Amino acid sequence: MSHHHHDHDSHPQSGQSLSFNEKGEKLLHHWLHHNEEHAQNYRQWAVEFRHYKLEDVAALLDLAFELSQKINDALNEASILLKSHGD
Known part of the structure; x- marks a missing residue:
């Protein structure tokens, strides 16, 4: 069975400050990628x-x-x- 790491830390690195929309874009990108990995596993299994x-x-x-x-x-x-709304 394959295991993968779940890193759900959405906090910016020290010294960085993301706008709400930037943070949202990062989260959405992460969720898309993560969900696609799961979807491919379902198909393979x-x-x-x-x-x-x-x-x-x-x-x-x-x-x-x-x-x-x-x-x-x-x-x-x-x-x-979200991108159409800008910052």
Whole structure:
């Protein structure tokens, strides 16, 4: 099983000060990337479960992948809107 590190520290490095919108853009970028990694894992594991004739499990992982893509669509739209608002 693959493990990855979750670094959810959204605080700027000492001496730096981010505007609210800049911080929001960084968070949205992080969430998009992080969620895409999970989505790809769901897709890969669906293949593995199919290999072991566990189609019902694979189908639910396919659904999780599709829902993750919808989440990413919403996060991407939020990022675009945030950028359109400027600082």
